[in-house]
Amino acid sequence: MKQVLIYDTTLRDGMQGENICFSPEEKVKIAQKLDDMGIHYIEGGWPGSNPSAVRFFDLIKDVKFKCAKIAAFGSTRRANTRAREDRNLQALVKCGAPVVTIFGKSWNLHVEKIMNNTAEENLAMIEESIVFLIGEKREVIYDAEHFFDGFIADPDYAIATLKAAIKGGCKTLVLCDTNGGTLPHELEKITRTVTATMEQTYDFPVQIGIHTHNDIGMAVANAITAVRAGAGMVQGTINGYGERCGNADLTSIIPILALKMDSPCVSPENLKKLLPLSRFVSETANMTPLNSRPFVGKSAFTHKGGIHVSAVMKQSCAYEHMDPSLVGNKRRVLVSEQSGKSNVLYKAKEMGLDLGPDDAFSQNIISAIKELEEDGYQFDVAEGSLKIIMEKLSEQYESHFELESFRVSIEKNRDQPCYAHATIKIRVGDTFEITAAEGDGPVSALDNALRKALTKIYPTISDMHLIDFKVRVIEGSGSTDSKVRVLIESRDENNIFSTIGVSEDIIEASWQALADSFQYKLALDKENSV
Missing domain, CATH: 3.30.160.270 (Alpha-isopropylmalate synthase LeuA, regulatory domain)
Incomplete structure (x- = not known):
């Protein structure tokens, strides 16, 4: 499969999530981590909307990136305004970002009922805005907002908005499931129609991208489906942060593409940085990491049942779909009242504890843990205390005070x-x-x-x-x-x-x-x- 480009919008769309906020300085640090991960595009914010975004682009000018391109985000020109006189477009150029991503309307409901605009003027806004930005020597990416809802309502007009972007000179078109309500089979059919139309209409390559939201829990599935249907760029955020139910989570999409679909979006060396990147972003956002998050969550490769642990000790693939170290994670085995001898032996080895000849202490540990959990302890969520208990019961505990x-x-x-x-x-x-x-x-x-x-x-x-x-x-x-x-x-x-x-x-x-x-x-x- 061809390489898929990863476009990160944590620093803009991710910040629209509830309780998510980054200072300009924090955004620079996250951008550097994203670049180190091998992300291709990093969207830094909307310079026409707030001073914080302007500050970020001022700071980022002095930062050298080895992989990523920095993108500024904004809208097409206002209705009945010349592109070069539009303040939003002027701010996009002034911020100095080499890439500009602008969004335009694909759904006639928004064009006519929300914006009180005409279909013809909306097409002109898309085309003329792109002409202006390309004239200012910017690489332009066009985000077709509400594209899937717009296509379902009026496919001809939705396609016409994409053709307006191409007429303006843009060759990267991102289909956005802005409301996050499209089902995978609908999205696949529409994406295939778009890619086929572009191939039949133009004698030069048009890059199709995908931007999905998670309002029905399908953001990752829809992004992967779009890739299968021909999309060559995926937009998303680290940890799925974003407005309402969030955006497509790149911490799931990247390993799925790299490991499950043989699509080299990042190198194997960079893929191992996925867990540290996820933790860094959550720590910077002051958000508790989600334990159940696939690939990078603390519980993603965690085993509690004794039968599971016994099997994993023999063949890890019995209860794991991949090697956790490939994404920087590790296997965890919990010890609780549901545990058997396999759990205790695994944890002892992991903690560097010697349980003596013939596992002399293991049964005592199992019995003690079950009694303590009967009293209210819960050691599967407190591995620090678990280690101390196991050290005490195996006569290896050293108190420091x-x-x-x-x-x-x-x-x-x-x-x-x-x-x-x-x-x-x-x-x-x-x-x-x-x-x-x-x-x-x-x-x-x-x-x-x-x-x-x-x-x-x-x-x-x-x-x-x-x-x-x-x-x-x-x-x-x-x-x-x-x-x-x-x-x-x-x-x-x-x-x-x-x-x-x-x-x-x-x-x-x-x-x-x-x-x-x-x-x-x-x-x-x-x-x-x-």
């Missing part, structure tokens, strides 16, 4: 928010540390106090940050009081790890999870220093 005592107080002054104060005393070897700290709540205060005490002895603690804190009430049975389960997710420069605590007291449960997170971090640092 011991708690002597702590005290937490909460104060409320009139209309001011509550704040907490924690005092903690810990022992490291023969050394005692007593520190105090404040926080926005009791857990925050404890975290700050423990961090303050440990940093004096273990400076690398400063690299670790708490990124998520969840509390769930677990209903008791019979005479048992309700318990709370606390999950804490932490990260340092290279790792994300989760720990757990369960108690009838929320502070005690929080302390268990918090202490485990610091113990796990210090163990990681020791392993990495060896």
Whole structure:
């Protein structure tokens, strides 16, 4: 299959997603990561719509890219306005981007009912805008907005809008499923019709692209279907960020094309950067990574059932459709009340634990984990605590500090928010540390106090940050009081790890999870220093 060009619009269309926002400086960093991944086009924003986009294009002028072309986005000229006098088109030229992507209307509903325009003037707007931009020495990509809805309503007019773009000099036409409601079989039929029409009408190649939204959960399927129907460019966003239900997710599309369809959109070396790229974008957007996201999600190659694990240990293809390392991911095996011996042996090997001759500790570990999960623990979501439990039960645990005592107080002054104060005393070897700290709540205060005490002895603690804190009430049975389960997710420069605590007291449960997170971090640092 021919090479498919990847066009990323995370920095524009992705930012239209709820709670997604990047500063111009952050957009530059993401663009550099996209370029390193081997993305062909990076859309930086709409310079005619906001100062932030203008700032990005000013910053990006001084950045050297080894692969990607930077594109600016905008619309065709306004109705009854000369192209060279249109402020939007002037801004597109002024921003300096070598590629300009403009969108125009393909659906007569939008032309006549929304814009109060005429069909003839809309065609002129498309053609004249492209003529102007090409005259300014820009590579032009034309996005045919609402193309599939427009084609269903009036195929002749929808095709006429594409021909207007070609008449203006554009040779890359992107068919947009803007409402995201087209089904794959409809999209394939229409895309094949368009590609056949272009081949029959013109004696030069016309590149067809695809831009899909996920409003009925078909964005990725529609993008892949369009490629099968002749599209040679795919537009999408990292992690599928975008307006409403999002855009086509490039973290799925890229590996599908490269590994499942033998379409070399990126090199095998760059494909391994997919997971780090996904994580970088989600971290920059301050969005929690979706564990179930295909290919790059934490759970994408995770196994929990004992039968599955036993089979994967013999033949990975028994329950995995591909080698996770190809996209920078890795296999994970969970240990829970549903686990068998295979799960425990796999995790022990993965964690570098020796379970002794004939797996002497494995049965004890299985029994203990099932009892703890009966009490409310959930180790499949807290692998940091799982490792500590397995180390303790196999007599390999090394504590990096011991708690002597702590005290937490909460104060409320009139209309001011509550704040907490924690005092903690810990022992490291023969050394005692007593520190105090404040926080926005009791857990925050404890975290700050423990961090303050440990940093004096273990400076690398400063690299670790708490990124998520969840509390769930677990209903008791019979005479048992309700318990709370606390999950804490932490990260340092290279790792994300989760720990757990369960108690009838929320502070005690929080302390268990918090202490485990610091113990796990210090163990990681020791392993990495060896």
